[in-house]
Amino acid sequence: xxxxxxxxxxxxxGDWQSRATFEGxxxxxxxxxxxxxxxxxxxxTNGTSVLRNEVxxxxxxxxxxxxxxxxxxxxARQQAVGFSLNGKGYVGTGWGWIGSGKxxxxxxxxxxxxxxPTNDAxxxxxxxxxxxxxxxxxxxxxxxxxxxxxxxxxxxxxxxxDKEYLLDFWQFNPDGTTVDDNGDSWEGAWxxxxxxxxxxxxxxxxxxxxxxxxxxxxxxxxxxxxxxRFDPNASESEKWIKLRTMADANKDEDYDDDYGTLARAFxxxxxxxxxxxxxxxxxxxxxxxxxxxEYDHREDLWVQRTxxxxxxxxxxxxxGMISFSFPETGRAFVGLGRATPAYNDDLWEFIPLIDDxxxxxxxx
Numbered sequence: 479x480x481x482x483x484x485x486x487x488x489x490x491x492g493d494w495q496s497r498a499t500f501e502g503x504x505x506x507x508x509x510x511x512x513x514x515x516x517x518x519x520x521x522x523t524n525g526t527s528v529l530r531n532e533v534x535x536x537x538x539x540x541x542x543x544x545x546x547x548x549x550x551x552x553x554a555r556q557q558a559v560g561f562s563l564n565g566k567g568y569v570g571t572g573w574g575w576i577g578s579g580k581x582x583x584x585x586x587x588x589x590x591x592x593x594x595p596t597n598d599a600x601x602x603x604x605x606x607x608x609x610x611x612x613x614x615x616x617x618x619x620x621x622x623x624x625x626x627x628x629x630x631x632x633x634x635x636x637x638x639x640d641k642e643y644l645l646d647f648w649q650f651n652p653d654g655t656t657v658d659d660n661g662d663s664w665e666g667a668w669x670x671x672x673x674x675x676x677x678x679x680x681x682x683x684x685x686x687x688x689x690x691x692x693x694x695x696x697x698x699x700x701x702x703x704x705x706x707r708f709d710p711n712a713s714e715s716e717k718w719i720k721l722r723t724m725a726d727a728n729k730d731e732d733y734d735d736d737y738g739t740l741a742r743a744f745x746x747x748x749x750x751x752x753x754x755x756x757x758x759x760x761x762x763x764x765x766x767x768x769x770x771x772e773y774d775h776r777e778d779l780w781v782q783r784t785x786x787x788x789x790x791x792x793x794x795x796x797x798g799m800i801s802f803s804f805p806e807t808g809r810a811f812v813g814l815g816r817a818t819p820a821y822n823d824d825l826w827e828f829i830p831l832i833d834d835x836x837x838x839x840x841x842x
Contacts, residue, residue, distance in 0.1 A: 492770070492784040493832050497811060497825045501545040502532055505814055507744070509560035511567040513595055515539050517802030517811070520569050523556040524821050526584075529574055530554055533593070536825070538804055538811060548598045552591050556798075559618035559630045563652050567593040568629055571606065573614040574604035580787075586637055588612040590650075592665070604656035604664035610648050611636040615680040615744070619691045620637030623710045625790070627652075630671065633696065635680040643678035643698045647671040648706075664689075671710075675719050677702045681743035683759035685803070687775050691760055694724060701741035701765065703727070707775075718767030722778050733779055739769035740780060746801035751808025752830045759828070761786045761812060770828070786812065787826055796822065 500519075508522030519534040531554040550569065558572030570590030575582045588606040593599070606612070616634030618695075620627055632647030647670070679696030686692070691708040695701075703725040708718055722728075724740040737742040742763025749756050758773040764783025768785040787794045799815030813825035 490782055490784045491658070491831055491833065492772075493829045494784065495785045497827050498536075498541045499542055500534065500814060500823040500825055501543040502530070502534055502823070504823040505530055506796070506816035506821055507556040508798075508800050508814065509558040509569045509572070510554075510800050510802065511560035511562040511569070511593075512802055512804065513562050513565055513567060515804065515807070516595070517800075517804075518567055518593070518595075519800055519814075520550050520560060520567075521555050521558055521572070522798075522814075529556055534809070535595075536802065538802065538807070548600060550591065551600045552589055552602070553587060555587060557614040557616075558587075559616050559631055561618040561620045561631075563620055563627045563629055563650075565595070566652070567595070567619075568603070568650070569593065571613050571616055571631065571634065581606055582766050586612040586614050586635075590666070592652075601665070603652075604650075604654075604666040604668060606631070606648060607656075607668050607728055609670070610646060610668065611642070611644060612638055613644055615684050615695065616644070617684045619684050619686055621686065621691060621708075621710050622689050623649075628710075630691065630710075632671070632674070633682050635695075642664060643680055645674060645676060645678040647674050649710075652689045673714060674706075674708075675718060676706050676720070677704045679743075681764070682744075683745050683747040683760050685747035685749050685760075685773075687749065687758055691720075692747075692773065692775070694760060694775075695740075695742050695745055695763065697743035697764075701743070703741060724780065736782065737780060738770055739766035739782070742766050742769075744797040746799045746812060748801040748810035748812060748828070749803040749805060750810040750828055750830055756805060756808065756832075760784070761811070762796050762799040762815060764797045767797060772830075783828075783830070 505522035509520040517536045531550040533547040553574035555572035555574035560569045576585045613634035618631045627648035651667045656664040679702045682696030691704045705721040742765045745763030761770040770783045796815035796817045802811045
């Protein structure tokens with residue numbers, strides 16, 4: 479006798495294992511950055527009218543949170559971006575309340591702030607220039623250009639002067655200086671990055687491999703399937719490269735037949751060591767949020783891995799999660815986020831190339 483059953487999840491590999499619970503209240507759409515062995519969470523929301531300004535530190539070696547850090551001094555916000563340069567963290571843009579009481583308005587922002595973990599101090603630095611529209615739901619990352627580190631911010635959504643999805647990118651030089659119209663001097667300087675010809679998008683995701691940024695997902699307002707690679711050290715014609723579409727777009731090939739759950743916005747990307755090779759991943763989002771995909775940049779192919787969280791067949795779909803990637807140890811962590819109507823406070827580590835183990839999920 480012979481028999482079969484369809485169980486695609488059983489064929490997927492990788493395990494989500496529980497880590498230390500976030501010490502603050504559950505939240506989503508926070509800004510994050512990584513410095514050394516520690517990840518930082520800034521701001522976020524418990525609901526549209528409840529925005530946060532707390533700062534938390536996660537030590538991934540000790541598996542411990544620290545909650546007594548100096549609060550973010552700018553306007554409390556959600557959908558901000560974060561990146562790190564030279565041992566400092568940078569947070570800016572986003573969506574916050576201006577004013578108080580009945581006069582308060584939810585406005586999109588352009589300011590930026592620098593955090594120094596050595597003395598737990600924040601200072602305001604140069605905002606995005608006036609040529610760059612204010613934005614929320616953008617993406618940010620750090621890359622070396624001619625052996626010097628720069629920050630990059632791009633895409634997102636603006637509502638001033640008109641509602642518009644954005645595609646421009648800006649490079650931040652931490653050693654530069656900006657003088658505003660009032661003659662005030664600000665640390666840091668922004669310059670426009672030319673050559674991006676991709677789709678305008680809100681809620682995209684980005685991961686970095688071999689000093690190249692891989693930009694994927696988002697909405698405009700429907701799903702964006704375009705996938706790009708940015709290499710700031712390449713020739714002008716090679717800086718921005720369009721990779722294979724993240725959808726079943728090639729009817730003559732079968733590599734993308736299962737790409738139906740790649741689409742999402744407000745998911746997160748992370749990088750983890752897979753058999754000695756760093757690989758990019760995406761998970762979470764407002765569509766297909768539990769589906770977890772791994773990218774092989776050598777082959778330009780996506781492979782589905784064990785869904786988030788998947789313990790006891792619980793596939794948790796969330797948007798606005800956080801992620802920390804630690805390339806030196808090859809480890810990555812994902813958590814928090816909103817699963818309507820709940821805001822979560824859990825944190826999980828993805829372990830590649832092993833079978834999903836519900837017991838380690840529960841008791842780790």
